[in-house]
Structures are given as structure tokens and as C-alpha cells.
Amino acid sequence: MNASVQSETARVVETAMVQFSEVGFDEAKIDTIAQESGMSKRMIHYHFGDKKGLYMEALKLAIAQLRPEPQDMELESTVPVEGVRKVVEVIYRRITSHPHAVRLMVLENLFGWGGMNDSAALADQSIVLLQMDKLLMMGQDAGAFRSGISAIDVYSIITSICFHRTVYSATFNNLYSINLMDEANLDGNLNLVIDTVLAFLTSNLGSRDEMSYLKLRADSNDKGASSAIYDNELEF
Structure with a gap:
């Protein structure tokens, strides 16, 4: 072509x-x-x-x-907290820059026209997870982050707030007089998601014995980014 x-x-x-x-x-x-x-x-x-x-x-x-571009996920600091702050912002700004993509993902998940729930993965999402998992390992090794949290846990928090901005905007505008689509609230939501992720990672709730809050399907052959990293199958 x-x-x-x-x-x-x-x-x-x-x-x-x-x-x-x-x-x-x-x-x-x-x-x-x-x-x-x-x-x-x-x-x-x-x-x-x-x-x-x-x-x-x-x-x-x-x-x-x-999905963020690989070069945008490159780190300028080896400090885990600063690295997480950057990666969260990159993911957030990428998602909020494409409202039609967000809307389509929401509709597909509601109505299943494309059968995503039962099909093979439509794309490789590893770039979204690998850099975050690397940061989590660095932070856990340094004692800055509690263990038992994976990149997919963090990604769930980021996407939840990002998607909420698009799909719940009319409700917030009507009931609470807050326009989530305003530029000021774009930055406000970014600060909200960064602070939420960092508070989640650094809270005094204590470490967890498991590697993630979320589990792969029992029929999945994909170990996931976290498992591969912790098994030293990936190098950085």
C-alpha cells in the first residue's frame, strides 16, 4: 500500500x-x-x-x-516519586487529548459491538505498563513505595479518573456546577490523579503479600508485565 x-x-x-x-x-x-x-x-x-x-x-x-509514545515515557530522573509523577502525567494527557477515543472505548465496553471481551488482544499495551512497573520496583527497593502494587493497579486509577472526566461531565455540570472539561479542571484532575496515585503508593496501609490487587483471567497465558519483570525476564 x-x-x-x-x-x-x-x-x-x-x-x-x-x-x-x-x-x-x-x-x-x-x-x-x-x-x-x-x-x-x-x-x-x-x-x-x-x-x-x-x-x-x-x-x-x-x-x-x-497509548503513550515510548519516547514520552522515558525518565529524566531516577527518583521513583518524580518518575511516577511524570509517567502519570504522560498517560493522563494522552488520554484526555483524545475524547473521541475515550467515548468509543466506553461504548464498546457497554455494548460490545466489536466483541473485545472475547477476542484476542487488539494491541500490545506493554509500553504503558513496563515503565511504571520499573518505577514501582525502584520505589519498593528504596522503601518509598509499599509492595503488592502493580502497574495495572496504578493504570486502573489513572484511567478511571480520565474516563470519568469524559463520560460524567454533563452530570457534574448539572448537579455540581463543575465543568470537568474546563482547562482549569483539566489541570485540577491531573493533580488529583497524581496525588491519588502517590498517596496510594506511599500510604501506611502496609505491604501486601500479593503482587497486584487485580488478577489475570484463569484462562490467560499472558503472565503480564509485572510477572515478567519480577521473574527477571525483561531487561531495561
Whole structure:
């Protein structure tokens, strides 16, 4: 596929992601996506098959948009607290910069149009977890962080607050007169998630015997980033 065609198909997938995130899979129309993307309906079917095929590509794009770039996760400090602060901010700003990707992920989890719950992983998310797990190990070795917390635990906290900003904005605006989408509240939520993560890591609740609050599925063959790191299977 040459560069021009790649650019055209990328534009179609971007347009489709916005459409699916705004009206859902059932209401999204290939005709509308074709008109807004500039690619004919016939060519969309040629490249993506049916609407489900295009939807799956839109899901993959949404996941990619929410995943930080590796270079952005590189650390400038070996101090665990400062490293965690940076990584949390990188993840937070990446997610909050792509509201349509967040909306699509929420809709997929609610309605399951793409069958993510029962399918193989649509993307490799290790870059999101490896740097955080490295920081957690450094902090635990230094006595700064309590043990029994994994990168996926921390990531759950970050994404919960990030997704809350998008999906609960109207409710907060209506009931509490707080516009979560305001620039000031963008920074406020960032401070909230950083302080929450650091308080979680440094609390005096005591260490835990297990490696994570969350468990892999029993049928999963993936050990996960945390297990691999603690088994010295990954090098940094």
C-alpha cells in the first residue's frame, strides 16, 4: 500500500472512529463516513470489507491514540516519586487529548459491538505498563513505595479518573456546577490523579503479600508485565 493510499485509509478510519463514538455502531452510516472522509463507499468496502471491519479498525485506532509514545515515557530522573509523577502525567494527557477515543472505548465496553471481551488482544499495551512497573520496583527497593502494587493497579486509577472526566461531565455540570472539561479542571484532575496515585503508593496501609490487587483471567497465558519483570525476564 503506497503512502497516498495509506493516508486516505487512515483518514477514513479517523472519520469512522469519530462517527462511531458519536452515534454508535448501529446508527453510524458508511455513506456519512464516505462523504466526510472523501473516499467512495465502494472503496471503503474494498479496503475494510463491511461496517464491522471498519469498526474494528476504528477500535484499534482508539487504542493507539490512548497509548503513550515510548519516547514520552522515558525518565529524566531516577527518583521513583518524580518518575511516577511524570509517567502519570504522560498517560493522563494522552488520554484526555483524545475524547473521541475515550467515548468509543466506553461504548464498546457497554455494548460490545466489536466483541473485545472475547477476542484476542487488539494491541500490545506493554509500553504503558513496563515503565511504571520499573518505577514501582525502584520505589519498593528504596522503601518509598509499599509492595503488592502493580502497574495495572496504578493504570486502573489513572484511567478511571480520565474516563470519568469524559463520560460524567454533563452530570457534574448539572448537579455540581463543575465543568470537568474546563482547562482549569483539566489541570485540577491531573493533580488529583497524581496525588491519588502517590498517596496510594506511599500510604501506611502496609505491604501486601500479593503482587497486584487485580488478577489475570484463569484462562490467560499472558503472565503480564509485572510477572515478567519480577521473574527477571525483561531487561531495561
